Amino acid sequence: MNAGGAPVMVARDLRVVRGKRTLIRVHHFEVGSGLVHVLLGPNGAGKSTLLKALNGLEQAEGTLEFEGRLVRGSAARLALRRRTAAVAQKPYLLSTSVLNNVASGLRFRGVRRSEAHAAATEALELLGVAHLADRKPARLSGGEAQRVSIARALACDPTVLFLDEPMVALDPPTRRSLVNDLLRILDHRGIAAVWVTHDRDEALAVGDTVTFIEMGEVVQSGPALEVFSRPASESFATFLGLDTYLEGTVIAGDSGDLRLMLGNGKELACGEAPLGHAVACIPPEDVVLLTTAPEHNMSLRNVLHGTVRAVLPDGRLLRVSVAAGDLEIAALVTKAAFEELGLSVGSPVAAAFKAAALHPIPRLDRLQQTP
Amino acid sequence: MHVIWEGIREALRLIFGGDADVLQITLRSLWVSGVALLIAVLIGIPLGSVIALRDFAGRRFVVTAVNTGMAAPPVVVGLLVAMFLTRNGPLGQFRLLYSTWAMVIAQVIIALPIVAGLSLAALQQLDSGLRQQIAALGAGRLQAFVAQLREIRIALLAAVMAAFGAVISEVGAVIMVGGNIKGQTQVLTGAIVQETRIGRFATAIALACILMMLAFGTNLALTLIQQKGRESG
Numbered sequence: 001m002n003a004g005g006a007p008v009m010v011a012r013d014l015r016v017v018r019g020k021r022t023l024i025r026v027h028h029f030e031v032g033s034g035l036v037h038v039l040l041g042p043n044g045a046g047k048s049t050l051l052k053a054l055n056g057l058e059q060a061e062g063t064l065e066f067e068g069r070l071v072r073g074s075a076a077r078l079a080l081r082r083r084t085a086a087v088a089q090k091p092y093l094l095s096t097s098v099l100n101n102v103a104s105g106l107r108f109r110g111v112r113r114s115e116a117h118a119a120a121t122e123a124l125e126l127l128g129v130a131h132l133a134d135r136k137p138a139r140l141s142g143g144e145a146q147r148v149s150i151a152r153a154l155a156c157d158p159t160v161l162f163l164d165e166p167m168v169a170l171d172p173p174t175r176r177s178l179v180n181d182l183l184r185i186l187d188h189r190g191i192a193a194v195w196v197t198h199d200r201d202e203a204l205a206v207g208d209t210v211t212f213i214e215m216g217e218v219v220q221s222g223p224a225l226e227v228f229s230r231p232a233s234e235s236f237a238t239f240l241g242l243d244t245y246l247e248g249t250v251i252a253g254d255s256g257d258l259r260l261m262l263g264n265g266k267e268l269a270c271g272e273a274p275l276g277h278a279v280a281c282i283p284p285e286d287v288v289l290l291t292t293a294p295e296h297n298m299s300l301r302n303v304l305h306g307t308v309r310a311v312l313p314d315g316r317l318l319r320v321s322v323a324a325g326d327l328e329i330a331a332l333v334t335k336a337a338f339e340e341l342g343l344s345v346g347s348p349v350a351a352a353f354k355a356a357a358l359h360p361i362p363r364l365d366r367l368q369q370t371p
Numbered sequence: 372m373h374v375i376w377e378g379i380r381e382a383l384r385l386i387f388g389g390d391a392d393v394l395q396i397t398l399r400s401l402w403v404s405g406v407a408l409l410i411a412v413l414i415g416i417p418l419g420s421v422i423a424l425r426d427f428a429g430r431r432f433v434v435t436a437v438n439t440g441m442a443a444p445p446v447v448v449g450l451l452v453a454m455f456l457t458r459n460g461p462l463g464q465f466r467l468l469y470s471t472w473a474m475v476i477a478q479v480i481i482a483l484p485i486v487a488g489l490s491l492a493a494l495q496q497l498d499s500g501l502r503q504q505i506a507a508l509g510a511g512r513l514q515a516f517v518a519q520l521r522e523i524r525i526a527l528l529a530a531v532m533a534a535f536g537a538v539i540s541e542v543g544a545v546i547m548v549g550g551n552i553k554g555q556t557q558v559l560t561g562a563i564v565q566e567t568r569i570g571r572f573a574t575a576i577a578l579a580c581i582l583m584m585l586a587f588g589t590n591l592a593l594t595l596i597q598q599k600g601r602e603s604g
Contacts (some may be wrong), residue, residue: 057503078511086507092500095522104518105508156509 008033008159008192009054013062022093023049024216026048026062031160034190036183039225040197042239046216047196048164055162056080056195067159082109085153086162089169091145093137094343098148099125101137105156115157124148126185143174150182152189161186161193167202179206200240205226212236230359234279237361242281244330248277250360260360264326269301269355278360286357287331289320290350291341297363300352304329308347311338322351329353374572381573382580393574397581400558403471403545407478411534413484414479416527420489420516423494437491440484444488445477449547452477456548469550474558477544482534489533493526494519528597532590539586559585 008215009031016023024046031037031054039047052058056077064071064080065344071080085105093101102120107113124130127147138146146166153161167175183206186193198201204211204224211221212231220232233235234245249264250273260270260280270280288300306324313319318338322329343349385393422433455461456468456476467473497519507520520527542560549556551565559582566575 052503055507056582078509081507082509086504087502088507092498092504094501094505094518107510108511152508159447170379282452362561 005030005102006033008067010065011054011062012064014050014053014064015054015061016046016058017061022216024053024060024213026218029054029211029218031192031194032209033159033192034187035208036162036186036193036195036206038195038203038210039213040203040207040210040215040239042322043198045198047198047213047214049216050213051162051164051194051196054160055084055086057086082156083158084162085156085158085159087146087149087153087164087166089165091137091140091142091149093140093145093148093152095137097133098129098135098137098140099133101148102152102155105152109156119155119157120151123151126154127181129153134177143170143178146170147178149264150178154185154189157189158191161191163193165196165198167197168199175202194346200228212239229283231281231357232361234281234361237279237281237359240283242283244282244284244287244328246280246282246327246358248278248280248360250278250362257355258360260358262327266325268358270358270360271356273305273360274362276362278362280358280360282329282359284319284330284332286353287322287329288352289322289331289333289337289341289343290352291343291348293350299354301355302358303350303352305348305350308343308345308349311343311345314337320349322349324351375576378572378576383576385574385577386581388602390577393577393581395554396557396559396562396578397585399471399556400539400560400582401585403474403558404535405474405479407482407538408531408535409481410475411482411486412531414535415483415530416490416520418483419487419490420494420520422521423491424516425603433533434491437484437488439500440480441488443481443484444541444543445481445541446547448477448480449544452480452544452548469552469556471549473548473555474545474556477548478538478541481544482538485498485534485537486530489530490523493523496526497522525597528593532597533591535589536586539589558578 007030011026014024014026014029028052039050041047049058053060054064055072064082071077094104099117099120102123103116103280106116106119111119121130121133124133127150129144129147129151132140132144132148140148146169148164167179170178179202180209195206207224209222210224210227212219212227214235219236220227228240231240231242231267237245246260246262246268248260250270251259251261252275253259258270259267260272260278261267290303304322304327305325306322308320309323309328310321311318314332317332318335320331320338320343321331331351341349372405407434422430422437452473453468456465456473457463467476501522502519510518540560542564545558546561546564549558549561551557551561557565559578563575563578563582566578
């Protein structure tokens with residue numbers, strides 16, 4: 001990924017209001033040049049509305065700056081749209097040839113037909129679909145049509161590319177290949193992207209930064225890995241599939257390390273967090289199942305002994321629930337590892353994980369309610 | 372039966388013999404309906420588009436009015452136009468009653484709601500996502516409007532065909548405001564009524580055949596364009 005530079009777009013106090021309903025309220029959002037910014041969140045969270053507000057398709061209150069200039073009024077929003085491009089969930093191709101479709105953005109910008117067609121041909125070649133130039137949209141497969149739609153956006157040589165769940169209708173192999181091609185082109189050309197998705201795996205795969213949105217507001221924003229490893233709210237943790245939650249209080253240990261004291265008095269080493277009431281989550285892929293004592297050189301500081309309560313398939317892996325006293329820990333393991341350990345429901349097992357894997361989320365709501 | 376055969380034989384003679392009266396009536400029909408259709412298209416498509424794409428107070432009422440206009444009986448339109456154009460009417464000073472322009476006005480009023488109503492319906496059915504995509508591609512207001520019309524061009528042609536069918540075959544309004552004056556305001560439909568009334572079935576059949584051929588020929592041409600548009604879509 002490109003290292004990125006100064007922000008090309010800055011939104012402050014952005015609000016989209018429809019009737020009496022506030023659809024989104026975003027205090028601050030920046031699009032860094034050459035970076036892929038993922039807007040992540042459940043359906044109806046307001047991701048697409050924010051995308052449209054950033055793209056000048058939706059009228060919004062607040063301030064929006066693009067390349068240092070304030071975007072205000074319909075003429076400025078049109079100028080913004082002519083410096084950016086958008087790809088929607090559906091390809092939305094016009095009923096004309098593929099070549100004309102890909103050239104259409106440039107034609108709207110007043111570029112001469114011959115030049116627009118040359119740029120369109122180049123964009124089609126870049127996406128590997130130049131052979132479709134004379135085809136009509138009705139005769140394209142879903143994957144081909146979305147490639148054409150992306151070529152149409154890239155032909156405009158945008159500063160920022162807005163993508164609204166562009167892979168949602170594609171099968172996994174088509175999606176993988178298109179994501180790879182698109183990321184390569186974005187990186188090569190230094191195009192910034194704002195990429196809406198509700199797919200956490202896609203977000204992690206494509207995003208330099210991730211902004212989690214819920215009920216029209218930004219819950220958390222930051223570098224993708226950091227955001228994924230340290231969700232700031234229970235709802236985000238749930239969204240990420242971190243289904244082990246341990247409620248307790250973060251305290252400082254004797255040697256200054258942080259510990260989560262559970263309700264039953266048990267203490268576990270945990271990652272960084274403010275002291276106080278918290279709900280901690282553990283990514284299931286960070287939990288290791290053991291049938292023997294952990295080796296000394298392993299940095300698994302937390303070991304909970306219990307029995308296998310349930311085993312459920314999760315894609316190519318198995319999601320194993322371990323009941324350890326009144327706690328329940330989920331672990332993701334391969335089928336081979338599960339068989340190697342000789343596990344079955346009811347087998348004794350230890351669930352072990354590093355301190356950093358136990359991420360306490362401060363329960364601010366409860367702290368505020370505490371008199 | 373003999374009358375019908377005689378009529379058909381006479382009709383063929385009139386059509387292929389290049390009868391001056393029949394030719395004149397045919398050309399007048401084409402002129403009146405053609406001009407009316409052109410005006411209706413020039414006003415109706417933008418009007419339908421504004422109603423479809425803009426939100427304004429009383430929009431629902433306007434849509435209802437347009438839809439009602441699509442079903443307006445031609446005699447009612449003829450009555451209204453005659454009332455306005457009669458010597459003592461609001462537009463009497465222009466002395467248009469019993470002229471071909473009065474017939475054009477009546478036919479515009481008949482065709483306009485059809486063109487506007489069908490354009491409106493077609494634009495409303497256009498996927499709002501496509502509309503947004505056109506805007507996102509950097510289209511200005513006029514460019515976006517033209518691009519959307521291109522997307523509904525097949526439906527627009529259907530609207531033109533429906534409007535032409537309505538005005539070329541319409542008889543009530545043209546007789547009321549044109550007077551069905553032979554050599555001046557008589558068009559195919561009015562002439563068929565008159566010839567039938569006086570028992571000249573042969574001429575009436577000839578004129579009816581021409582009317583049918585006009586309707587068929589025009590619709591065939593438009594259908595060919597429409598289907599070509601569909602294939603290239």
